[in-house]
Structure formats: C-alpha cells, structure tokens
Amino acid sequence: MNGSGNRARTAPNTALVAGLSLGAAVAGGMAFAQFAAAQTAPSGTAAAPAAPFPVAEVVVPEVSVTGARPNNTLQAPTGNVRLPGAVQDTPQTINVVPQEVLREQNVTTLEQALRNVPGITSTIGEGAGGVTGDQFRIRGFSAQNDVLVDGLRDFGSYQRDAFTYDNVQVLKGASGFAIGTSAIGGGINVNSRTPTLENRYSGVVTGGTGPYARATADINQRISETAAIRLNVMGQSSSLVGRDDIDTRRWGIAPSIAFGLGTPTTFSVEYLHYHDVHTIDSGTPVLFRGANSIGRPAPEFGVRRANFYGIGNDRDDVDVDRLTARFAHSFGEWLTVSNDTRLSRVNRDTALTAPSCGRQSNTVTQANSCSGQFFRGLNPSLAYGGGSNGTYNQVNEAIQNLTTGIARFRTGPLRHELTTGVDISHETVDRTGFSYVPTRPGVTLLNSETNNGLRLSTGPANNQRDTSLTNLGLFANERLYLNHQLSVFGGFRWTKFDLDYQAGTPGLAPSQNFNVSDSYFDPRAGVIFEPVPNQTYYYSYSSSTTPPGTFFTTLPSTAANFRSTFEPERNTTHEVGAKIGLFGNRLGATAALFQSEKGNALVQDPNDANSVLQTGDRQRIRGLELGLTGRITPEWNVNAAYAYLDSETTRSATPANLGKRVQFVPLHSASLWTTYDIAPDTPWNVTLGAGVIYRSKVSLTLDNVAEAPDTVSLDALVQHKINQNLTVRVNGYNLTNRTNYEGLFNGRATVAAGRTVLVSLAADF
Template sequence: MSRATNRSLSAPNTALVAGLSLGAAMAGGMAFAPMSLAQTADTAAPVVVPEVSVTGARPANQLRAPTGNTRLPGSIQDTPQTINVVPQEVLREQNVTTLEQALRNVPGITSTIGEGNGGVTGDQFRIRGFSSQNDVLVDGLRDFGSYVRDAFTYEDVQVLKGASGFAIGTSAIGGGININSRMPSLENRYSAVATGGMGPFARFTADINQRISETIAMRLNVMGQSSSLVDRDDQDTRRWGVAPSITFGLGTPTTFSVEYLHYEDRHTVDSGMPIVYSGLGAIGRPASEHGVRRSNFYGIENDRDETTVDRLTARFAHSFGNGLTINNDTRLMRVDRDTALTAATCGTGATRTAYLASCSGQLFRGLNPTLAYGGGSNAPYNQVNEAIQNITTGTARFTTGPLRHELTAGIDIAHETVDRTASPYLPTRPTVNLLTPETNNALLLGTGAANNRRQTESTNLGLFLNERLWLTQQLSVFGGFRWTKFNLDYEAGTPGSAPSQNFNISDNFWDPRAGVIFEPAPNQTFYYSYSTSTTPPGTFFTTFPASAANFNSGFEPERNTNHEIGAKIGLFDNRLGLTAALFQAEKGNAFVQDPDDPTSVVQSGDRQRIRGVEVGVTGRITPEWNINAAYTYLDSKTTESSTAANVGRRLQYVPEHAASLWTTYDIARDTPYNVTLGAGITWRSQVFLNADNTAEVPANFSFDAMIQHRLNDKLTVRVNGYNLTDRTNYEALFSNRAVVSAGRTVLVSLAADF
C-alpha cells in the first residue's frame, strides 16, 4: 500500500494584484559604477537596462550576481554582509530537487525536525546556529508557511548571513534565504530532464520559454516525482508542480511580470532515530550509532505530510532614467497542510536503578525496549496559512556637490492568518519497540472529532530607509533602519468552547544597520557592518504553543546583533571570487523552556553568542575548471543563563566546523568526446542536541560525484552518485532524535535542450 495519500485539492480562486517591484528587473542595473567626485546629478552615470537573456547572463563568479532583494541594491560584491550563492549551474549538475539539498552547499546551516501537533514540520533551517523558520524568501518576498520546497523553479539560491532585520523583516536572527525564480526572457528555449535510479526514484521536469513579441515572453516550469529513499524504510514521496509566468516590457525601462505556482507534495514524515545513552552519565547518541538498523522507521501508516501550495506574485519595475527607480512586489499565498508524525523517544535515568529500567538501559542489557512518544506527537493536524504581502521600494542615485549618494527607502506590509486544528487518534496509537518498529509501520488509525484549535492573525508594517554615502571614490559609509509595527491576535482551545488562551500583542521596534565600505578597485571590497534583527513575542505561538503557555505582557522582543568584518575580491579577470569574514552574532532576551514546566517558556535573560570565521571561493579557475567552496568555523556559547550549568556550553545544533566543495572540469569541451567530471563533499563536525550538551550526533561526511557527456547539441546524459562512501549521516536534528540520511544512491538523467 502506498503511503502517499491521494487527496484532490483545487487551487483557490485568487485575485490578481498589480504591483510595482524592482526584483529581477533591476538585476543588471543596480551596481553603481565609480564616478568622479566632481560629477553632478546632471552628469550622473545612466541606469543600465537589465539583461533580458538568461543564457550566459549569470556569471560563474557569484560575487558579480545581483542580490535579488530590492532592499539590497547592487551586486553581492557590493553588499557588506556574507552572502553564499548556490548557482543554477551547481543546482543542475547536482540534480538538486529540494531547497534542503541546495543548502547542503552552504556551510553553517543545519536542519531541524518538527514535533507534530506541538510544533512544525517542513523546511526548518538554522543559519549560524539561529532559527530561520520564517526567513525563506522567494524573489525578495516571504514564502509563507513551512513545507518541503521543491527546486523545479529555481534560478539560484542565496543565503544572507548575520542579523538581517533591515533586509528581511522580523526574526531573521541568523540571516535569511532568498530563492531567485526562473523568469521569462527574450529567447525561445525548451528543455526537459528525466531522471531515474536507486530508491526507486523517478522525476521529470520541463522548462519552456517562449518569446511572444519584442518585449513580451512567457515561461512554464512543470515537475513530477515519485520516489523512495535508499536504505530508509517506508520513506515515499509523490509530488508535482506547475509554474507559469509572463513578463511585459522586457528590454524597456518598465517591466511587469506575473508568476503563479501550484505545488502538491505527499510524503512520509520521518521523526528520526531515538537518542540512547550507553551508560549512566554518558553522552547520548542516535541508536544507529549503537548497532540499531539505520533504516528503521518508527512511525505508522498515518504519518504523512500532505501539502498544497498556491502562490501568486506580481512585480512591476520602472526606471526613470535619471538614477531613480521604483518598484513594488505583491504576493498572495495559501498553504494547506495535513500532517501527522510519530516522535518516538528513548529516555534515560538520573540514578543507576532508573537508568537500568529506562529504554537506554534495556538496550544495553540485550532487550528490545519500548519507546515513549514525545510531547505533541500524538495528534494529526490540519494547518492553513493565508497571507498577502506588498513591498514598495524606491532607489535614488544622485550627487550633492562632491558627494555621491545611493538612497533606498520603502514600505513593507504583510498580513497572515494561521488556522491549525488537531484531532485525536481512535484507537490510541500502540507503543513501538526500538529494534522491531516494523510491527507498527502498517497501522492505519482513525481520528476522532477535533479537540484542539489554534488561530493566529498577524500584521506587520515596516518602513525602511538606507543611505550609502561616498566620501571618496573608494571610501563610503552607510546607515539605515527598519521600523516595524507588529500586531498579533491569538486564540487557542477546544473547538466550540471559549478559548483557553486569548492574547492580543502590539509592539513596535527599530532595527538599525551601519558600516563602512572600502573599494580600492572595482573587484575589491573591504567592509565592516553592524546589523540587528528583532523577534517579537507571539511570532511562533501557533507552531510553538509552549511560547504561549506562559506568555505575559512583560515579555520583551528577542534582540539579535551582528558585527562583521569582511573582504570580497575578484581574480583572473573576475572569473573567480574570494570571500572572507570575521563575525560575532549575539542573541539577547532569549525565550527558553521553563526548567520547572516543560510545557511553557520563560524569558530568563539568557544570552547566546557565536563568533566565527567564514571563507569561500566561487567561479572558474580556468575556463574548464569551475569551483564553489566554503568553510565556516563557529565558536558558540551560552554566555548568560538562568540555568547555571548551561553557561559556557556550546549552543545546540551548531557545529564548530563545516565545509562544502563542488568542483567540475570539462574535458574536450565542444568536441564529440566531451566529458564533464564533477566531485564534491559536504562535511560538518559533531553537533550537540541540547543546551546542557548531554546528547550529540557525530560528524557528517558525504562524498558525491558526477559524470556528464553531451551526446549532441540537444541531448546530455548525466550520472550522479550521492554518499558514495555509504556513511551513516544525519540530515535533520532535534533534542532527542535525529533523521538518518539516505544510503549510497546513484541516479541517471537525460536532459534535452532545444
């Protein structure tokens, strides 16, 4: 019986919302060429018309690429903050299918697991150790909701690191993720890729770009996939998606584009391998590190994640030709999720007697212990997110006397409702054993009447302003802020009864940024930047109800600051880019679990600090040799805590070391004997799973490789191998569980381009 449940959901009726947006239309014209100090506003450099052809438009050196975020005009080279890019070329060569797979190329990012009705599943990332649950953007707008995102529409993926309240909005503690979509261009191009292999795995994508007139083009991306994971029991996925788009005014000062996405994903939720302890006082590790089959699945037939996404985006941009551009992005979005998971855990005891009676103690006495169910994992739920966002941005480039300016200002308005309803299992779910969970895997239980409902309605109004001022041709300073007005209404309780919790929160706060930039040459940037972000109370009430259980009006917003010193340098005629950064990130007013009541959260004045180093290289060493690599060192620490034992401990989910490498070499390119060889690694060191550092997962290491041959000018065959050493790795983490990655996998793809 297939675990993927067929569920027909029609797209909701959506109204087209017109907007004015910079977005991709400014991609080619944001960078500000050096001017003479004597230059006046009347002789300012003309605004460059954006490139309209995607072929060859994206440089191998990703420092030269635009940011894709209208609040950060210019290229990545110009932006005084670390930005990692996973370009289209790497996405294609690695045959990336999800956002999580794309982000394996970015060190310093870890994934976490949801917690059923008590929490949230789907894409859950931490950037430099801090949660980025709400910080995924698509084309500079928030991608609302939490779900497993497919990569079939991606042009590239960018990760902005460091507190980013100005560029992203609320939260953005460790930074944010921005996905740039494939948009229409003035060329006719038709491509398709069919992939099959171990699992079994089957996937088909198509990308059709059609020129309609000299200034109008359409694009259509489609995807379908049916797959299972190698060496992982019952991990099945069925998904499909379609994304049409149209752009008017290509190659002119005024562009208008509309994109619609419909996406359905049905897959099995895996809550992870339980953590066990080899002895009293020992460090806990996943059971698979102690001889338990790594392929074990501890769920039941009900465990699923069924998601339907409908997203409509309208973007308008206009360049006035005198250094002034204005743009506006509008998004309507609905995410409907039906989810259930089994979080089976294996505890330990504080005394020898308690330990021997625990799951861990029984395992090491040769028994087959019964697992407990983690909090919040006993009820399936349905959650609907509906949201609208509009961002208007103006950018003005001008001079006053000998001084040159770049002024960016605008308004960001977002409104979101979240409605989550949970129901109990009937009958209740039976217990499961650590060594033989397959006895429960085929169970399919019924559900009773809804017994819990949580509703959130939030509105964010943001005003932002940033000024960059050139004191000389090489030296500039910048300063700006975002002011946010945050309103939230929250209700929780039993459907049909008066709410047991009813909160109304209203707050406003400032997120400043400032720094200095030195550019001795166009391909050299040295900078210092200071940035902040704010997470107001109530942000995660729906998905993290413990944060509401002890809420009171005295809670202060979490505050996060980032200091960074960095350099970005282009080499070999700008074919290759080098980056380096030293940074310190600090989080204050942290919300932590109440040590006396695990169902609630307190604000104890905890402070968390991360200091680190990051270096990277991107681009082509030679015309045949391409490389994208990065390394991150993170020194994390709890510097203040109400729990004295946690002071000085490393932060959970933060590896000290992480690195990624992907490199390819073209042999006999443009001849019938052409071959492209590719290889790469992803590695991170050991990670602690809790604040007191008593549980961990070991280091991850995956060696991947690719060989590609172009059969003719239309057909290319590619073979990808993943985790070729067949190592037991862990791709998502929680305090008492870790999800095991797939075993050695080989896939074969046939790509056609016309």
C-alpha cells in the same frame, strides 16, 4: 482524516490589507515621482550626475536578463530589491548556490541546495506545533520564517521543491532591514526562473535507486518584441535509499508571463501550484550508555539505521498556491521604483510520531531505563515524546506588498544611493487538531516495523489555534560616497507588529486569548572600501528583532507560558570581510570574521518538554567564513566554502546551560563542489565532478548531554554531452554509504539516505 479537518477560514482583513497595500504602492510611487521632479533641471531635463556612479545598475524585477552568466557568483545580483547591486557590493556574507551547481548536482529540494552552504543545519520540527517541513538554522539561529522567494516571504511551513529555482542565496547575520521580522541568523532567498526574450525548451528525466523517478520541463517562449511566457512543470515519485517506508509523491506547475522586457517599465506575473505528499520522519531516538554519558542516535550503537518509528498517518499532505505580481519602472539611471505583491495559501494535513528513549540523571534509574534495558541486551519499548500528535489541518493565508525606491543622486561633491520603501503583510494561520481512535500503539526500539503502514482513524476536533498577524515595515538605507573608493552606509527598518491569537477546544471559550502589539527599530551601519572595482573590504553592524508571539501557532509551547512582560528576542551582528575577484574576475574569493549575539532567548523548560520559557539567556556565535567561487581555468569550476562557528551560552537562568555550546551549531562545516571539462566541444567530451559535505558533531540539547556525530558525504558526477541537444548525467551521493544525520531535534535525529545513484537525460533546444 475526519472531514471536519479540512476547514479553511478566509482572512477577515484581506480586503483591508489589500487596500492598504495598494495605497502604500500609490503613495510610494507619488513620493518618488515628486523626488524625481525635485532633481529635474528647469528645462524639464533630468540633471545628469557629474561622474558615473560606481555601483551596478539595478533592474527590478530581473526578468530581462539574457546572455552569459557571471563567471563567479560575486558578480551576481542579490535578488533582494532592498540590497541593490551585486553580491560583491553587499557588506554582508552572501553564499550563492548558482544554477550551474543546482543542475550538476540534480538538486530537487531547497534543503539539498543548502547543503552547499556551511553554517546551516536542519531541524526536524515539532509535530505538536506544526513546524515540520523546511526548518533551517543559520549560524545557529532559527530561520523558520526567513525563506524568501524573489525577495518576498514564502509564507507557510512545507518541504519546498527546486523545480523553479534559478539560484539560491543565503544572507548571513542579523538581517532585519533586508528581510523583516525575525531574520536572527540571516535569511534564505530563492531567485526563480522568469521569462526572457530567448526561446528555449528543455526537460530532464531522472531515474535511479530508491526507486526514484522524476521529470521536469522548462519552456520559455517569446511572444512579442518585449514580452515572453515561461512554464515550469515537475513530477516525482521516489523512496529514500536505506530507509523503511520513507517515500515522496509530488507534482507542480508554475506559469509566468512578463511584459516590457528590455524597456524601462517591466511587469510580470507568476503563479505556482505545488502538491506534495511525503512521509514525515521524526527520527531515531537518542540512547545513553551510562548515567553521565553523552547521548547519541541509536544507530551509533548498532540499531538498524533503516528503522522508521512512525505509523501510516505520519504524512505531510500539502497544497501550495502562490500568485506573485512584480512591477518596476526606471526613471533613467538614477531612480528605480518597484512594487511587488504576493498572495499565498498553504493547506496542510499532517501528523507526526516522535519516539523517545528518555534521559537518565543517576545510576539508580539507569539500569531500568529505556537505554539501560537496551545495553543489557533487551528490546525496550519507546515512549512518544511531546512532539507526537494526532492529525491536524493547518491553513496559512497571506498577502504581502513591497514598494521600494532606489535613488542615486548628488549633493555637491557627494554621491548618494538611497533605498527606501514600505513593506506590509497580513497572515492568518488556522489549525484544527484531531485525536486518534484508538490511540497510537506502542513500539519497541528494535522492531519498529510493527506499526509501519498502520493507519488510525481520527475522532472529532479536540483543539483549535487561530492566529492573525499584521506587519507594517518602513525602511531606509543611505550609502554615502565620500570618494570613488570609500563609502559609509546607515539605515533602519521600523516595524509595527500586531498579533491576535486564540486557542482552545472547539465549541468552548478559548483557553488562551492574547493580543501582542509592539513596534521596534532594527538599525544597520558600516563602512565599505573599494580600492579597485573587483575588491571590496567592509565593516558592518546589523540587527534584527523577533517579537514575542511570532511562533504562537507553529510552536504553541511559546504561548503556554506567555506573559505581557516578555521582551522581544534581539540579535546583533558585527562583521568584517573582504570580497575579491581573481584571474580577471573568473574566480571570486571571500573572507569574513563576525560575532553574533542573541538576547532574551526562548528556551525549552527542562522540566516540561511541552513548555518554552522566556529568559534573559544570551547566546553568542563568533566565527570565520571563507569562500571560493568561479573558474580557476576555463575548464575547471569550483564552489567551496568553510565556516568556523564558536558558540556559547554566555548568560543563562539554567546553570547547566551556562558556558555550553549552542544547540545545533557545528564548530566546523565545509562544502566543496568542483567540476572539470575534458575535451569540451568535441564528441569525446566528459565532465567529471566531485563534492564533499562536512559538518562536525553538534549538540542536540542546551546542556550538551546529547549530540549527533560528524557528517561526511562524498558525491560525484560524470556527464557527457551526446550532441548539441542531449546530455546524459550520472550522479552518486554518499558514495561511502556512511550513516549521516540530516534532521536534528532534542533527543532525536533523522538518518540521511544511504548510497544513492541517479541517471538523468537532459534535452535542451
């Protein structure tokens, strides 16, 4: 890349935001201290509640937890301080991918972990917008900015590695209260491995087809009676099975230290440095057999599925630096105050080539179109879609501070659980783009390898986009216990959103200069019925808001047609569900019926691939989710989930979209992972595992004229514990070598890996 591409601007308001954040923390602590004083008896001794409070004790952050893991994931804490208690107590669907499953499946990325969660799809992203990396949709709605780590936002867009993961949780439904801005379909929260008071040293080396090589280490050391340190490291070099020129080189290191473990006051600090260089695969083009046919990815018509249509510049070169400090103090059993702060910087140099075979609307143009030529036996040239771009450098710098208080107290016969706090963040995104010199050469549908490995030079910077965004959130939620079994809850998040955006050619006056400032409420409410401790039945209403301007830098087409009259996208979810523990709580079962609706949807302009329009479009998802997690017997473990999503565009300014399925939403999706331990605790022990991932066909366009077919992946595990310290594991993925598609976009889809076999040796001391 041209040297000028490595620019990075320090956020001008970082000191101000840091001051505001610390001020919010102090103010929050003083407020809760005063509240504690108000609940204290005249003698100075805290008044005890008349009866035990029927919810799980809250420990924030969760750095002092040792011992056995819960039998089923309903008993696990949510990992989000704004949602105290366990998954069982939370009146929303939460899918959990536990550490046991991550380990058995040899999960290495967030995307791989989320294959266990039905109702989530991945999109390729648009290179021109800088949103390549992890791009997920939850229940059909974008979760671009809705990835959290330990309850705080993980800023930036990049492909996340799982080497520090303890478990992964997905909160379903509108979640403005629990996550903040956006969170239309829900949010993803990763809970990290943090220091414990148990000395433990472990490592895993893995090799296999591709070729594939990876090594990780996890070291936890107790350094005093109440303090410990932990170190996670990772290195990987791999190529994707069955694909041309798709490779990954990455490494990472994450040290952390915690104080006060097992005491009322805890403090921890974690630092992460992560470097990742991998090929960006923008997918294979969609072909149309006839003028009125449904388009499908080219491999469905016999085109070689290994084809990579990019050039050597199509790389994502990412450096992530993230520092997190977490503090919590418990004033007895009735009040906990926490303050969490995160600083992060994500520096990306990246580029993408988006091939296109075009679309046809009538039989006159069909014969000579790209698809028409292919079906006549020719080898057509591909066009480069609007997502194609030259290289660019993008720097995200951010700070977030979250102060939360959780109080449990009585007013007469009524018991209360009050969660309240302040969430403030500031983020800058600076992007500089460059053109190719010479321009990218053409490529044909059948001979993609002509450009593989080609690296082009770049000229001077030709575009610049700068965004400064500040979010201030105040949130509160009250759960009122009417008796031991019945409770109601209600809460809200109030957000003040301020954004400044400039774009244009470097050295010239900005061609776009916008300021968006707005405030809005996101309420939530519902009823919870718990006839016995291991049964929860609930109704919940929740909401979320995405203000205009949220994606200006990462999706500049939203800025091209911006008007000051644009209204925020708003989403609401109604959900009725049940969470039940079975077999002495070894097994957890869940069921939920829901309806989610998004209004003021942003849609792509059908006449301009580079423009997004704000409309009054309304999209609705109605569905059913079922889950089973835990142990049927002590030897037989199962994690299974199913989602039925009936999606429809119920109102649209574009007649062709009205009544159609919502883009990228499967009607059916399911996952199953089950293992059985044979002769455990003997020299002849063997663990056998099997899994299936299924997703029905999905539409690639709003008018449903193109689709990606069903996805079916059969996976398996054979594991043997050699002795107390060594375990050998063999994993097989996509054992039927089926052509599946994992990344989706308008007119494109990426082909997933073919049959893959990995062998791992794990050491644990």
